[in-house]
Amino acid sequence: MKILTKPKYIYYSSLIVFVFLLLGLTIHTMIVLPQQDHRENLTPQIIQGKLIWEEHNCIGCHTLLGEGAYFAPELSNVYERRGGSHGGTYFIKAWLKAMPTNIPSRRQMPQFNLTEDELNALIAFLKWTSEINNSSWPPSKKG
Amino acid sequence: MLYSSQAVAKPYFIAAIALFAVQVLFGLLLGMQYIPVNLPFISFITFDAARLIHTNLLIMWLLFGFMGSIYYIIPEESEQELYNPKLAIQLFWVFLSLTIITFLGYLLLSYATFAKITGNQFFPTMGREYLEQPTIIKLGLFIVLCGFSYNIAMTVLHGRKGMINLLLLAGIVGTTIIFLMAFYNPSNLVVAKYYRWWLIHFWIEGTWELIMEAILAYVIYKITGDRKIVEKWLYIIVAVTLTTTILGIGHHYYWIGVSEYWQWVGTVFSIFEILPFFFMVLFVFNVVNCTKCQYSNKAVKLWALSTPIMAFLGAGVLGFLHTLAPVNYYSHGTQITSAHSHLAFYSTYVMIVLTMISYAMPILRNRKIVNGGLSQRFEILAFWLMTVSMFFMALFIAIAGIMQVYIQRATDLALPFIEIQNSLMILYWLRSIGGVVFLIGVIIYITKFLIAKSNNL
Structure with a gap:
C-alpha cells in the first residue's frame, strides 16, 4: 500500500491518465475538425489575410471568436453584421479607409494604410472566419 | 541568507x-x-x-x-x-x-x-x-x-x-517545454487557437500554478517551521491541481469552432479547478494559529495569508462562475473576462511574487525587520491600497460586463457596440479611479525599499 501513498506515484499516474485523455480528445477533435472549420475553402488569400490580421495586432482592441481585447467590437461575425454577400466587403473596406473618424471623445481606430490587395485578403479572412461552425456564438449579431 | x-x-x-x-x-x-x-x-x-x-x-x-x-x-x-x-x-x-x-x-x-x-x-x-x-x-x-x-x-x-524544490523544478521545466508551442502558428485559425491554449492554459493554470503553490508552501514553512504539515498540504494541493487542470483546458474550447463535447469536458473540470484554491485557503488557516512560531514579520504573514484568499476569489470563484459553458456563452469576450483576469492575475501571481519579495528582500539586503517600523508600515499600507483597489476595479469591470452582456446579448435593442460602451461610462470612470489608487499603492510599495535604505528601519 505504501506505493499508493507516495506522492510521486499519484502524480505520475494522474498526469499519465489525463495527458492521454487530452491527447485522445485532441486526436478526435482534429479528425472531425474539417467539417467544422471548412478548411476546404482556405485559399492563399485567406492565409495572407490572417497574417495581415496578426501583423496589425487587431486583437489589441478587437476580439475574434471572443479572444482578444474588449475595447472594440467582436469581428468573427463582422462580415455578416455588415451585410454579408450583400455589401459586407464594400462596407468593411470603406470603414477601414475612413479611419480615424476623429469624432471627439469617441474611441479611435488607427489608419493602417492597407493596399487594395491587403484589404481584400483581410476581408476574405474575416469572411472565412464568419463561416466557422462554432456552436452559434456570439449570441447576438452585435457580437 | x-x-x-x-x-x-x-x-x-x-x-x-x-x-x-x-x-x-x-x-x-x-x-x-x-x-x-x-x-x-x-x-x-x-x-x-x-x-x-x-x-x-x-x-x-x-x-x-x-x-x-x-x-x-x-x-x-x-x-x-x-x-x-x-x-x-x-x-x-x-x-x-x-x-x-x-x-x-x-x-x-x-x-x-x-x-x-x-x-x-x-x-x-x-x-x-x-x-x-x-x-x-x-x-x-x-x-x-x-x-x-x-x-x-x-x-x-x-x-x-x-517536495518544494522538486515541484519548482517540475514547474520551470514544464514552463520551458510548453513554451515551444509559441512557435506553432498554423494558417488555419481554429487549429492555431486550439494549440495556442496549450501554451497559455498550461502556463497560467498549470505550471505557473505549481510554482505558485511551491512558493506559498516555502513561505508558510518559513513562518511555521513545520515542514511535515506543509508538505502534507502541498501534496494534496498539487494532486488536485494536476487532476483538474489538464482537461480544464476545455473551457477555452467552447466557441472556437471545435467539437461541442468540449463544453461538457470544460465545464465539469472547471468546476473542480476551484479546489486547489480552496485547499490553499484551508492550508494557510490551519497553520496560521501556531503558538510556537518564531517568525515575526507581520507584512510577510499578511501577504502569505491574503494570497490564497484573494486567489480563491479571483481565480477560483470568478473563474468557476465564468467557465460554466452556459454562462460563458454570454460572458465570453466581454468585460467580464477582463474582470476575471485582473483579479486572478493579481491575486494568484502578483501577490505570490510580492509575498516572496516581502520575505526574501530584507534578508538579501541585510536589513533588520522592525515590526511597526516605518518601512513595514509603508508595505502594509501599499498592500491594502493595491489589494482593495484591485478588488473594486474587478468589481466595477464585472458590473460593466454584466450590463454589457445584458444590453448587447440578451435584449433586442439595436444599439451598436460603441453606444452600449458609452452607457457604461460611469463604471469605467470608477475603474480608472481604482487604477489611480492602485498606482499610488505601487509608489508607496517602492518607497518602502528606499526608506529601509536611508533609515535602516
Whole structure:
C-alpha cells in the first residue's frame, strides 16, 4: 500500500491518465475538425489575410471568436453584421479607409494604410472566419 | 541568507518591481482611454500598443519574480550552493535586454513595422494574444528559460530532494517545454487557437500554478517551521491541481469552432479547478494559529495569508462562475473576462511574487525587520491600497460586463457596440479611479525599499 501513498506515484499516474485523455480528445477533435472549420475553402488569400490580421495586432482592441481585447467590437461575425454577400466587403473596406473618424471623445481606430490587395485578403479572412461552425456564438449579431 | 549564491535573486526582484510599476502605469493609461479623455499624455499611444506593454510586461515581470523566487529557494531547499551563479547573472542581463527591446519596440514603433523589421513574415508567430513578441524575442526567451531550467536542475539533482524544490523544478521545466508551442502558428485559425491554449492554459493554470503553490508552501514553512504539515498540504494541493487542470483546458474550447463535447469536458473540470484554491485557503488557516512560531514579520504573514484568499476569489470563484459553458456563452469576450483576469492575475501571481519579495528582500539586503517600523508600515499600507483597489476595479469591470452582456446579448435593442460602451461610462470612470489608487499603492510599495535604505528601519 505504501506505493499508493507516495506522492510521486499519484502524480505520475494522474498526469499519465489525463495527458492521454487530452491527447485522445485532441486526436478526435482534429479528425472531425474539417467539417467544422471548412478548411476546404482556405485559399492563399485567406492565409495572407490572417497574417495581415496578426501583423496589425487587431486583437489589441478587437476580439475574434471572443479572444482578444474588449475595447472594440467582436469581428468573427463582422462580415455578416455588415451585410454579408450583400455589401459586407464594400462596407468593411470603406470603414477601414475612413479611419480615424476623429469624432471627439469617441474611441479611435488607427489608419493602417492597407493596399487594395491587403484589404481584400483581410476581408476574405474575416469572411472565412464568419463561416466557422462554432456552436452559434456570439449570441447576438452585435457580437 | 544561508547560501551566498541566493544573492542572485536580488537583481531579478528589482527588475520585477520596476517592470511591475511600468506595467501598472500603462494599465492606467488603458483605463483612461476607455473614458475617453483626450489628453495628450493619454492619447500619445494607441490602445493596442499600451495593451501590448500592459500584458507582455506582466508576463515578463512575473517570470522575473518567479526566477528570483526560485533562485532564492533552491539553494536552501537543496542544501547547497546554486550550480552556476554566474550563468544566473548572465541570463538576467539577457532576459532584461529582451524585455527592454520588446518594450521599446511596442512603445516607439507601429506593430506592423516591428513585425516587418523582426522578419515575422518568414516565421509568423506574432499578433496572437499574450504571444505578440517578435519571433526572435520568443527564441531568446526560450533560451533564457532553458538556461534557467538547466541551472536549477543541476542544483536540485545534486542536492537534497524535497517536495518544494522538486515541484519548482517540475514547474520551470514544464514552463520551458510548453513554451515551444509559441512557435506553432498554423494558417488555419481554429487549429492555431486550439494549440495556442496549450501554451497559455498550461502556463497560467498549470505550471505557473505549481510554482505558485511551491512558493506559498516555502513561505508558510518559513513562518511555521513545520515542514511535515506543509508538505502534507502541498501534496494534496498539487494532486488536485494536476487532476483538474489538464482537461480544464476545455473551457477555452467552447466557441472556437471545435467539437461541442468540449463544453461538457470544460465545464465539469472547471468546476473542480476551484479546489486547489480552496485547499490553499484551508492550508494557510490551519497553520496560521501556531503558538510556537518564531517568525515575526507581520507584512510577510499578511501577504502569505491574503494570497490564497484573494486567489480563491479571483481565480477560483470568478473563474468557476465564468467557465460554466452556459454562462460563458454570454460572458465570453466581454468585460467580464477582463474582470476575471485582473483579479486572478493579481491575486494568484502578483501577490505570490510580492509575498516572496516581502520575505526574501530584507534578508538579501541585510536589513533588520522592525515590526511597526516605518518601512513595514509603508508595505502594509501599499498592500491594502493595491489589494482593495484591485478588488473594486474587478468589481466595477464585472458590473460593466454584466450590463454589457445584458444590453448587447440578451435584449433586442439595436444599439451598436460603441453606444452600449458609452452607457457604461460611469463604471469605467470608477475603474480608472481604482487604477489611480492602485498606482499610488505601487509608489508607496517602492518607497518602502528606499526608506529601509536611508533609515535602516
